[in-house]
Amino acid sequence: MTQAEVDDTLKRIQEHKGVQGYLIINNDGIPIRSNLDASLTQQYAALIKSLSDKARSTIREIDPSNELVFFRMRTKKHEILVAPEKEYTMIVLQATDVQ
Amino acid sequence: MDIQHVYTKKRSEFGRQVIFTDRAVESIADIPPNPDLSREYISRNPVELAIQNVREFSEHWVNTVRFETENRGINHVEGGWPKDINPLEPDQTSRFRKKTEKEDGYSRSMLSLGNLVEHTIKQNNIVDIYENYFQNLQPDVVEEAPYAKTVNIYRDPHNARRTANHISWYADGARKLAVSYCNLEFQSGTNDSFIDSYIWDTENPTKPDLHLKPISPLVCIEFNPKDTHQLVGGCYNGQVCIFDTRKGSTAVEQSLIENSHRDPAYKTVWLQSKSGTEFFSASTDGKILWWDTKKLSEPVETLILDIEKKGRIENALGAMSLEYESTIPTKFMVGTEQGRIISCNRKGKNDAEKIGNVFPGHWGPVYALQRHPNFLKNFLSVGDWTVRIWSEEMRDDCIMWTKPSVHALTDGQWSPTRSSIFFTTKMDGTLDVWDILFKQNEPTLSIQVVDEPLHCLRVEEPHGRLVACGSQNGTVTLVELSDNLCVQGKSEKVLVNGMFDRETRRAKILEARGRARRDARGKSAHGEKTEKATTDGATLESELKEANPIEKAEKDFWKIVDEEKRKRDRKAALAGEKAAAEAGETTQAETAAPTTAETTE
Numbered sequence: 264m265t266q267a268e269v270d271d272t273l274k275r276i277q278e279h280k281g282v283q284g285y286l287i288i289n290n291d292g293i294p295i296r297s298n299l300d301a302s303l304t305q306q307y308a309a310l311i312k313s314l315s316d317k318a319r320s321t322i323r324e325i326d327p328s329n330e331l332v333f334f335r336m337r338t339k340k341h342e343i344l345v346a347p348e349k350e351y352t353m354i355v356l357q358a359t360d361v362q
Numbered sequence: 363m364d365i366q367h368v369y370t371k372k373r374s375e376f377g378r379q380v381i382f383t384d385r386a387v388e389s390i391a392d393i394p395p396n397p398d399l400s401r402e403y404i405s406r407n408p409v410e411l412a413i414q415n416v417r418e419f420s421e422h423w424v425n426t427v428r429f430e431t432e433n434r435g436i437n438h439v440e441g442g443w444p445k446d447i448n449p450l451e452p453d454q455t456s457r458f459r460k461k462t463e464k465e466d467g468y469s470r471s472m473l474s475l476g477n478l479v480e481h482t483i484k485q486n487n488i489v490d491i492y493e494n495y496f497q498n499l500q501p502d503v504v505e506e507a508p509y510a511k512t513v514n515i516y517r518d519p520h521n522a523r524r525t526a527n528h529i530s531w532y533a534d535g536a537r538k539l540a541v542s543y544c545n546l547e548f549q550s551g552t553n554d555s556f557i558d559s560y561i562w563d564t565e566n567p568t569k570p571d572l573h574l575k576p577i578s579p580l581v582c583i584e585f586n587p588k589d590t591h592q593l594v595g596g597c598y599n600g601q602v603c604i605f606d607t608r609k610g611s612t613a614v615e616q617s618l619i620e621n622s623h624r625d626p627a628y629k630t631v632w633l634q635s636k637s638g639t640e641f642f643s644a645s646t647d648g649k650i651l652w653w654d655t656k657k658l659s660e661p662v663e664t665l666i667l668d669i670e671k672k673g674r675i676e677n678a679l680g681a682m683s684l685e686y687e688s689t690i691p692t693k694f695m696v697g698t699e700q701g702r703i704i705s706c707n708r709k710g711k712n713d714a715e716k717i718g719n720v721f722p723g724h725w726g727p728v729y730a731l732q733r734h735p736n737f738l739k740n741f742l743s744v745g746d747w748t749v750r751i752w753s754e755e756m757r758d759d760c761i762m763w764t765k766p767s768v769h770a771l772t773d774g775q776w777s778p779t780r781s782s783i784f785f786t787t788k789m790d791g792t793l794d795v796w797d798i799l800f801k802q803n804e805p806t807l808s809i810q811v812v813d814e815p816l817h818c819l820r821v822e823e824p825h826g827r828l829v830a831c832g833s834q835n836g837t838v839t840l841v842e843l844s845d846n847l848c849v850q851g852k853s854e855k856v857l858v859n860g861m862f863d864r865e866t867r868r869a870k871i872l873e874a875r876g877r878a879r880r881d882a883r884g885k886s887a888h889g890e891k892t893e894k895a896t897t898d899g900a901t902l903e904s905e906l907k908e909a910n911p912i913e914k915a916e917k918d919f920w921k922i923v924d925e926e927k928r929k930r931d932r933k934a935a936l937a938g939e940k941a942a943a944e945a946g947e948t949t950q951a952e953t954a955a956p957t958t959a960e961t962t963e
Contacts, residue, residue, distance in 0.1 A: 269469045272476035279483045287472070291442035295462050305440060333478055337492060344482050346475045350467055353475040357483055359492070 281358040518836030522556040526832025528582040529820040536822040542580035588638025596627030621660040634688035648678025671714035685731040697728025730774040744774035761865035779826035781858040787816035
C-alpha cells in the first residue's frame with residue numbers, strides 16, 4: 264500500500280480506451296489529484312461532490328442499511344464514473360463515442 | 363359614500379371554518395338622550411316616503427396580492443479548505459495535497475476505488491450498452507397540428523398606459539428584446555409623463571434589463587446588426603438617437619431637432635455598410651433622412667417623397683414603413699400613410715431618379731412592408747384590413763391578397779425559415795399564422811395572445827421559432843411556435859416559388875386583357891358615330907342567321923316526335939295482338955297452379 268501502487272493504479276486507469284481524465288476529491292470537495300485543467304477540476308469537484316452527497320443521502324433515506332458505492336452518468340459527450348467512499352471520491356471521465 | 367374595508371388572508375385559509383367564542387359583554391358606545399336635540403324637533407307634514415321591494419345588492423371583490431418575483435445571482439468562490447490554508451497560495455494547497463496523499467487511508471481507498479472504476483471502464487469498452495441498433499431507421503413523420511404557446515410576458519413596470527410600438531431582437535442570439543413604448547393615440551396628452559423604453563432579457567420578465575431614457579418617447583428602436591451594443595431609436599418629436607448599452611441609459615448621441623423630422627420618426631433601419639454606422643429614418647412628414655452615427659448633427663442625405671417627382675414637400679407622402687434588404691443595399695421601399703408603396707433606388711442622382719416604381723398599395727396606411735426572405739422580387743404589405751403580396755414585375759396590382767379581416771391588421775412579417783409562412787397581428791389581440799401553401803382563405807393558426815389590441819410583432823431570426831408581440835397597453839408577449847411552423851419542408855421553396863410565378867403570370871394576363879379591353883373601349887368610343895350604322899346592320903344579320911337555325915331545329919324536333927309517335931302506334935298494335943294470344947296461355951297456367959299447390963300440401 265504505497266504511493267507507487269496508487270500511481271500505478273491511476274496510470275493503468277488512464278491508459279484505458281476512452282479515458283479522458285480522472286479526479287480525486289476529499290470529503291470537503293477539495294481536489295487532491297487531477298489531470299484536468301484547474302478551472303475544470305474546480306468545477307467538477309464542486310458539482311459532483313454535491314451530487315454525490317445527494318445521491319448518497321437518497322440511498323440512505325430509502326434503506327438506512329444500504330450504501331452508495333458507485334454511480335455513472337451518461338452524457339452526450341462522455342460518461343462520468345463516480346466512485347464515492349467515506350473519505351475520498353474518485354471521478355473518471357470516459358468518452359462514449361469511441362469505436 | 364365609499365366604505366371600503368380591505369383585509370388580506372393567506373390563500374390556504376380561504377373557506378376555513380369560522381370558530382366563534384363567547385366573551386364578556388362590552389359596551390362599544392353609549393349615547394345618552396340629549397334634551398337639546400328634542401327641542402329642535404320639527405314634525406314634517408306631508409311626509410314623502412319611498413319604499414322599494416327589491417333585493418339590495420352590493421358589490422364586493424376579492425383579489426389575491428400579485429406575487430412579485432426577483433432574480434438574484436450568487437457568486438461561488440473556492441472553499442472547503444481547512445482554516446489555516448489560503449486557497450490562493452499554491453504552496454500551501456500543494457503541501458496539503460501531498461500530506462493527504464501520504465495518509466494511509468488514502469492509498470487504501472484509492473486502490474479499492476481504482477479497481478471499482480477500472481472494472482466499469484473495461485465494461486464500457488467491451489459492451490456498448492447504449493448502442494443504437496436501428497440507426498438507419500427513418501423517424502416516423504407524425505403530422506401534428508400546428509400550435510404555439512406563450513413563453514413569457516413582459517409587462518410595462520410603469521403604470522402609464524403606453525403602446526409597445528416596436529420590437530427589435532438582439533442580433534446575437536435571442537436573448538434580449540428592445541421595445542419602444544409610446545402613446546400614439548390622438549390628443550391623449552399623457553405622453554410626457556413617462557418616456558422610458560426598455561431592453562428586456564428574455565429569461566427575466568420581472569424587471570427590464572436596461573432602461574432607455576430618450577428625450578422624447580421612442581416610436582421605434584433597432585439593434586445595430588454590426589455592433590450589438592448599439593441601438594438607434596426614432597423619437598416622437600422626430601429626432602433620432604443612438605444608445606449604447608455599455609454606456610448606460612441615456613442616449614449617447616442625438617440629432618439636432620432643427621435638422622430632424624417634423625413628425626414622429628416612425629421607422630429607422632440600419633444600412634449595410636462596412637463601418638456599420640449608417641442608418642436611415644422615415645417619418646410622416648414626407649422625408650427620408652440618411653444618417654451616420656459619427657456625425658449626427660445633420661443628415662447625410664435627404665429624400666422628399668413626392669411621387670410627382672417635383673420634390674415639393676407639400677405634395678410629399680408620409681412614410682409609415684420601410685423595407686430594406688441588406689443583400690440589395692442600393693434599393694429600399696417605403697410604405698406611405700396614403701397607402702402607396704414606393705420602390706426607391708438610393709443611387710439615383712436626384713430625388714426624381716431615386717423614386718422608382720409606385721405601387722397602388724392599400725386604401726389606408728401601410729403598416730408593414732417586407733420582402734420575402736427567399737424570393738426578393740416578392741414582398742408583402744399590411745394595411746386596410748388585408749395582407750397583399752406583390753411582385754416587382756407587376757406595378758398595377760398585387761398578385762395575392764387575403765380577404766378583408768373583421769379586425770384591422772396592425773403588423774406583418776414573413777417567417778425567416780419557412781417560405782410559405784407569414785405572421786400578422788390584429789386589433790382583437792390575435793396573432794395569425796398564414797401558410798399560403800396550406801390555405802389562403804384563412805390563417806392556419808390563430809392565437810389569442812392578449813385581450814387588448816396587438817400593435818407590433820417581430821420574429822426572432824434566424825430560427826423563426828419565437829415571435830414577440832407588443833400590445834396597446836405595453837405588454838410584450840413571447841410566443842413559441844411548434845416545429846412544423848418553423849422547420850422548412852423539402853419541396854416548400856420550390857412550391858412557393860411556383861406559386862408566386864403562377865400568380866404573377868395570372869396577374870399579367872389579366873392586366874393585358876384589361877388593357878386590351880380598355881383600348882377597345884377607347885377606340886369604339888372614339889369612332890362611335892361612324893361605326894354605328896355598320897354595327898346595327900351586323901346585329902340584324904346575325905339575328906337572321908340565328909333565326910334560321912332555330913326554325914330548323916324546331917322542324918327537326920317535330921319530325922322526330924312524329925316519327926316516334928308512329929313507331930309507338932305500330933308497336934302498340936303488335937303488342938295488343940301478342941297480349942291477346944298470351945292471355946289465353948296464362949289463364950290456363952293459373953288454373954293449374956292452385957292444384958299443384960294443393961297436392962304439395
